[in-house]
Amino acid sequence: MFGYVKVFKPELKIVQYETYKAFYCSVCKELGHSYTPAAQLLLNYDIVFFLILKDALLAEKPCFVKKYCSFNPLKKCHCVQESQLVKTAANLLIISAYHKLRDDIKDERGLKRLLQFIIYPYFYLMWKRAKKREPEFEKIISQAMKTQAIVEQGEDLSIDASAHPSADALGLIFCSGEEGENKDILYRLGYMVGRWVYIMDAADDIEKDLKVKRFNPLKSLYLEDKSEMKSNFNNKALEILRATAQEARLALNLLDIKRNKPILENILNEGFNFSQACILRIERGCKHEYSL
């Protein structure tokens, strides 16, 4: 995951924002606690979405405590008390970060690649620990990476087909451990979020990928558009993203959610729209991060 899935802060209430941050901080704490403090740098917003969603399905309410922030010792922040779910999220983050690094090493060259080789052993050690704790996630993700690599070698690939392995993996991750009706809906939600992230990433990287002749599912769409501003391409990509986001929202509506629904809705509505706008509608190269 790549940090596109996050809240749109201006539309949140303070209490919702604080809750969101508490979940964020608790993953951070957990990473420092069960891995190394350096692992805290890997933290991203996507994993917080996963955590809040999974938490919202549990009957038991999370317990909040105040702890000191490890990056700013003067500040106390709210955290969710240690729970299995937070641990799972942290492990999942490590596993996905490791696989992302492996994937990047294949693509990068030059100095960046050297750097990645240097940090690789650390990732490997953490990954080994995470793998032991969450064998199921490890299996899903490594399988998806393999299929993704095979799929991307195919000629003349549709967007749907190329997004499938990643989307499917996220679907499986979301619905693991659930049963009954919720399982199908969670799979659909995960599938659509995964698909959305995959297409966002493709749209974000399109220019870079074309330069180094790397695979990109939106390539033919991009080359079709001869105009300078690439407005046709932007509109088309936006259409695909919107349709995908809408399906994710529909799945979320059907879920039996116990709490924090406004936060999840904010992420899927305003958060997604904001990320889309940053990448496509507004001029390219605009910085889409804003600090929490």
Next chain:
Amino acid sequence: MNTPYEILGISENADVQTVKNAYRELAGKYSEENYAGGPFEDLAKEKMRLINKAYDDIVQSRADEFKSDSGFTERRYSEYSTWKNHGNAHSGLGDIRAKILSGRIDDAQTLLDGMPPNQRNAEWFFLKGSIHHRRGWLEEAYENYARACEMDPTNLEYRGAFDNLSISRNKGRKKSTDEGTTGATDCFHCYDGCDLCDICGTLLCLDCCCETMGCDLCDCC
């Protein structure tokens, strides 16, 4: 979820208007247009039935209040019929429809692909689109639905599924999703957490701290 109020997500002493608003919002969410052709048609229908019942219960138990509320002409959202009801009227593809509805997507796809190209009518393309829709392959679903509509423009079933996808492609369905936030998005575009004042303030504080410790950060103050 037990009481009608919990189902609508409101408190027991909510006033009439709140009840209506909550009902309207939920009914909009689970409405037929949203879920046509997708994998959760039945589930949405069930949810719709639940909230309709909850709303009816509340109206009944508080009949006086609801009557005295002026302009009480609540349109009750219907529990819609899914396409399986009119599926039987169609020709040879009934089997495949049944397979799709029972979730056996791969079987249905094999059967569909086995049909020779000259027998592929509007319904064929609709079913193909529906398979893709359920699988999450939205682009292919969209193209197949479009083709079905083109071949049989009068069919409401095909049209509904096509509109469902094309509306969400073109502007998203919820009003709050697009118009509501574009303004904020634009102004947030230039949001920056740290400006000149922040930097000066921080320097000043740092300097104060340093001076109490006996040294000096900037010697001008």
